[in-house]
Amino acid sequence: MGRLIKAEFRKTLTLNTWWVLIIPLVLVAFWMSYGWGSATNDFVDYIGSGTAAEIAAAIGLDPGEFPVGLLAIAHGVNIAQLIPAIFGVFALAGEYRNKTITTTFLxxxxxxxxxxxKMITYIVWGAMYGVLSFGVAALATLATVDGDRLPSGGQWLAALGGTILAYVLVTLFGIGVGAVLNKVTLAVILLLGYMLVLENVLVLLLWSTTDVLGGILPNGTANGIVGGIAADAFKLDSLNLPDNVDNMDKLGLQLAAGAPGVFSWWASALIFFAWTMVFFAGAWAANQRRDIT
Incomplete structure (x- = not known):
C-alpha cells in the first residue's frame, strides 16, 4: 500500500492541476474573507439595531461581543472549497480521460x-488545501477585523479543524462525482452549477415552505461545517434559535453566517459525510465493473 500511495503522489505532482488550482483557491479564500471582514462593522451595527437587536436580546447575546471574524473565515473557506472538489474530480475521471487508468489498475x-x-492520497491533498485556504482566509481576517472582534483561541482552532474536515470530505465528494459521471468536463460543470446556483436557488425559493433544505443538501451541509461553527458561536443555528424568530429573520442571520438552514456544525459534518459516502461508494462500485481496455 505504501508504494501505491507514493505512486499516487508522484502521479499528481507530475501534473499541473494541483498547483494551478492553488491560484483560484488563494484568490477566492483571501478576497471573500477580506470582503466579509471589511463588512463586519456594518454587520455588528445591524445586529445591534432594529429587529435583529430584539432577536439578539431574546437569545441573550451582546452584539458587541460577537466573534464576527468567524464570519469572514467561514465565507472565504466555504466558497474556496469548490477547488478541492474540482481537484477530486480529476482523481478517477481524469485518469479515464488520459487513458492512464489501465496502468493504475494493472x-x-x-x-x-x-x-x-487513491483515497488516502486525496485525503492528504484535501487536508493540505484546507490548511492553505484557512491560512489565507485568516490573514485576510486579521487584516480587516478589529482585534476585539476576532475569534478566540478555541474558535481559531475549531475553524481550522472544521476547514480541514470540510476540505477532505469535498475532495472525496469530487472523486465520487467525477467517477460516477466518468467525464471531467461534465462533472466540473454540473458540480459548479449545482453548488453555486441550483441548490442555493432551491433553498431560497422554498425557504418559506421549508427551511431544512440548506441543512440536508450537499452544498448546504458542506458549507455548514465551518459556517456552522460561526453559527454556533452566534447561536444562530436552527438548534439554538428560539421558536418565535421570524423565518425570514432566521434566513438573513444564517446567510450572514454562511450556512442557511444549518442545524449545527457536527450535524452538517455527519450529513455531508453521508453524501460523500453515497457518491464515493457509487464510484467504488462503478470502478469495480468498468472496462479499462
Missing part, C-alpha cells in the same frame, strides 16, 4: 488496493 494487486491508495 500495476496494483487489485482495484480495491488502487482505489484505497
Amino acid at each position: 500495476t496494483a494487486p487489485n482495484r480495491v488496493s488502487a482505489l484505497s491508495a
Whole structure:
C-alpha cells in the first residue's frame, strides 16, 4: 500500500492541476474573507439595531461581543472549497480521460488496493488545501477585523479543524462525482452549477415552505461545517434559535453566517459525510465493473 500511495503522489505532482488550482483557491479564500471582514462593522451595527437587536436580546447575546471574524473565515473557506472538489474530480475521471487508468489498475494487486491508495492520497491533498485556504482566509481576517472582534483561541482552532474536515470530505465528494459521471468536463460543470446556483436557488425559493433544505443538501451541509461553527458561536443555528424568530429573520442571520438552514456544525459534518459516502461508494462500485481496455 505504501508504494501505491507514493505512486499516487508522484502521479499528481507530475501534473499541473494541483498547483494551478492553488491560484483560484488563494484568490477566492483571501478576497471573500477580506470582503466579509471589511463588512463586519456594518454587520455588528445591524445586529445591534432594529429587529435583529430584539432577536439578539431574546437569545441573550451582546452584539458587541460577537466573534464576527468567524464570519469572514467561514465565507472565504466555504466558497474556496469548490477547488478541492474540482481537484477530486480529476482523481478517477481524469485518469479515464488520459487513458492512464489501465496502468493504475494493472500495476496494483487489485482495484480495491488502487482505489484505497487513491483515497488516502486525496485525503492528504484535501487536508493540505484546507490548511492553505484557512491560512489565507485568516490573514485576510486579521487584516480587516478589529482585534476585539476576532475569534478566540478555541474558535481559531475549531475553524481550522472544521476547514480541514470540510476540505477532505469535498475532495472525496469530487472523486465520487467525477467517477460516477466518468467525464471531467461534465462533472466540473454540473458540480459548479449545482453548488453555486441550483441548490442555493432551491433553498431560497422554498425557504418559506421549508427551511431544512440548506441543512440536508450537499452544498448546504458542506458549507455548514465551518459556517456552522460561526453559527454556533452566534447561536444562530436552527438548534439554538428560539421558536418565535421570524423565518425570514432566521434566513438573513444564517446567510450572514454562511450556512442557511444549518442545524449545527457536527450535524452538517455527519450529513455531508453521508453524501460523500453515497457518491464515493457509487464510484467504488462503478470502478469495480468498468472496462479499462
